[in-house]
Amino acid sequence: MDRHSISDIGTRLEHLNDLRDLWNDARTSLLNRSYHLNDHEKALIPILDKAIALIDEHLQKDYRSHIYGREINALPPASSIEGGRGTPLRNRKDK
Numbered sequence: 624m625d626r627h628s629i630s631d632i633g634t635r636l637e638h639l640n641d642l643r644d645l646w647n648d649a650r651t652s653l654l655n656r657s658y659h660l661n662d663h664e665k666a667l668i669p670i671l672d673k674a675i676a677l678i679d680e681h682l683q684k685d686y687r688s689h690i691y692g693r694e695i696n697a698l699p700p701a702s703s704i705e706g707g708r709g710t711p712l713r714n715r716k717d718k
Contacts, residue, residue: 636682639682646671646675647675649671653667653668653671
């Protein structure tokens, strides 16, 4: 499989994350100067919100369906692992 093809899950997720970051930066930029926005720019904010939500949903779907996602999602929560994050300090072996 070609590393840069759309069928390569890692590359696709990387590109989708880059696109999400770009849209989020645009949204943040608009919100930071919200008192100077014209009507067109004000209309872009809810569109960007919907686009970011859609890409987040798509990223989560791809992550869950990918073998790494399935394996990671099957792991027990960190708090249930002895000495893991969320374990009370008095119960940790490394104190």
